[in-house]
Amino acid sequence: MVALPLFKLGSLFVRHISKYGANWLKRQAHEHERFRAIAVRGGQAMHQWNMRIQVNLLRDKEAEKKAKEKAGTPTVKTEEQTKVEEAAKKAHHYNQENISVWRRRFRPLTETRAVDLFADVVGDTFILTVAISLLMYEYIRAQSKPDTNAEKLADLQRLEEELNLRQKELEEAQKRQQERLEVLEQVLEEIKSANGKKKLAWRS
Numbered sequence: 001m002v003a004l005p006l007f008k009l010g011s012l013f014v015r016h017i018s019k020y021g022a023n024w025l026k027r028q029a030h031e032h033e034r035f036r037a038i039a040v041r042g043g044q045a046m047h048q049w050n051m052r053i054q055v056n057l058l059r060d061k062e063a064e065k066k067a068k069e070k071a072g073t074p075t076v077k078t079e080e081q082t083k084v085e086e087a088a089k090k091a092h093h094y095n096q097e098n099i100s101v102w103r104r105r106f107r108p109l110t111e112t113r114a115v116d117l118f119a120d121v122v123g124d125t126f127i128l129t130v131a132i133s134l135l136m137y138e139y140i141r142a143q144s145k146p147d148t149n150a151e152k153l154a155d156l157q158r159l160e161e162e163l164n165l166r167q168k169e170l171e172e173a174q175k176r177q178q179e180r181l182e183v184l185e186q187v188l189e190e191i192k193s194a195n196g197k198k199k200l201a202w203r204s
Contacts, residue, residue, distance in 0.1 A: 011134045018130035022123030029119035036115060039122075043114030046121060051106040 029039040109117065 011138070014134060015127075015131060018127050021130075022126045025126060026119035026123050029115050029122065039115045039118040040111055042121075043116070043118035044108050046117055047109050047114065048106060052102055052104065055104075056102075 028035050030036065108114070
């Protein structure tokens with residue numbers, strides 16, 4: 001009975017300590033030189049993927065399709081307009097509409113913001129990992145314990161089987177007793193009838 005509250009208190013203590021561990025990791029990301037370099041690269045990569053996912057989710061594909069169809073319709077242009085458009089395309093080196101969102105490079109974060117992003121993600125991941133580990137340990141611990149309800153149910157089933165067996169034995173004993181009584185009654189009837197015949201023979 002005492003083990004359960006102690007385990008709950010221990011898990012709460014570990015979760016509380018994990019927050020200090022997450023804060024320590026965040027400080028190391030800012031102070032430790034090698035860790036800071038890793039944090040900058042990681043933060044920039046997270047930022048790029050985050051922006052790509054957001055743009056992909058916010059894109060209106062139907063509107064883009066209509067815009068492409070509209071852009072593809074032939075229009076009468078002067079030679080000067082055609083040259084200006086071609087020069088603009090060459091100046092950009094690529095057509096922005098044809099670039100996949102997953103290959104597009106967005107404006108990078110500053111070094112401090114990249115480190116902050118990476119540190120926040122690492123700290124939250126650390127806290128989440130500790131919480132999941134505690135839940136898994138508690139689940140495994142609960143599974144390894146014997147189920148008292150199952151044991152009680154098994155005892156009741158065993159008791160019911162014993163009662164059923166005892167009832168069958170009593171029914172069989174009662175049946176044998178009834179058969180003996182019937183045999184005794186039959187013997188008594190035979191004795192009575194034999195005595196009656198003897199009396200009649202003696203009188204005659």
